[in-house]
Amino acid sequence: MVSGALEARIHTALDGVYDPEIPVVSIRELGILRDVRISGDTLEVVITPTYSGCPAMEQIGDDIRNALAREHVQVRVVTQLAPAWTTDWITPAARDKLRGYGIAPPSHAAAQPEGLHACGKVLQFRRPTATPPVPCPLCGSDDTTETSHFGSTACKALYRCLACMEPFDHFKPY
Template identity: 50%
Template sequence: MVTRAEAWAIAATVTDPEVPVLTIEDLGVLRDVTVDGERVTVTLTPTYSGCPALETMRDDVVLALTHAGYERVEVRTTLSPAWTTDWMTDAGKRKLTAYGIAPPTGRAAAGPIRVRVSVRCPRCGSLDTVEVSRFGSTSCKALFECRACLEPFDHFKVL
């Protein structure tokens, strides 16, 4: 008999194809796993509605579960509630820093937009950084440069 915990644990090993040090669980994209008899249904919420990585994540979840012996796997996508960086795990944020991407700080705005004071460089720790481009290697990241060590780095936006 398939258990929810076993199926969740397998789905949670799937990595984000754009930031391979993060699992979909770290990212908060893995929202639910249900088991009904032999059918496993996994629900994912993309980081944004046009996320090009979603198709790969879906295929990787199906592959991971079928490889583990689960024959009837369905992956659903839900856009509501919308994904937020608040769903990222603390472990995921630490992995981002170690990978050279500044993790989101604070909480997503539920009202007025907060003004960002600074973003800490994941390489040297300096707060003397500047946003070079609002969009970095993907739409959910911004490109920054550290004025102390002169290294560019991605910053995961608070969404």
């Protein structure tokens, strides 16, 4: 059992673990941090990658272990692939931070459940038919265009604002 004081220190330490590719948002704010649990005598921190080949996951695991080692807590980092991460898990605060950092946050138009099994399991997903405009995080204009489906990382696309003419990354909605 974890005491209330230790639990608070653990959560504070984890709130200080930032995405190495986007250093203005924490792994909790991005929705990568899925759970903190006790398994026997071991603290487990469960994380889900933004996509299955995310190269930052090893660094994130190391950062979690280092943050908790400073609190004298031994931890096992568990990578959980299901359910798959979705941009809908990004907090509103993180969306604002992304925008302030020059990255257009994703819309909430990721795939939506279309059919549910009686147990509540999603049977299939429906992708939105219309792509909403991607506002420029620098000037706010909706007059933008995708110049490359791959930006600085695989989870982002490269866009250009036709109003201010500046390039910017857009976090792809998943």
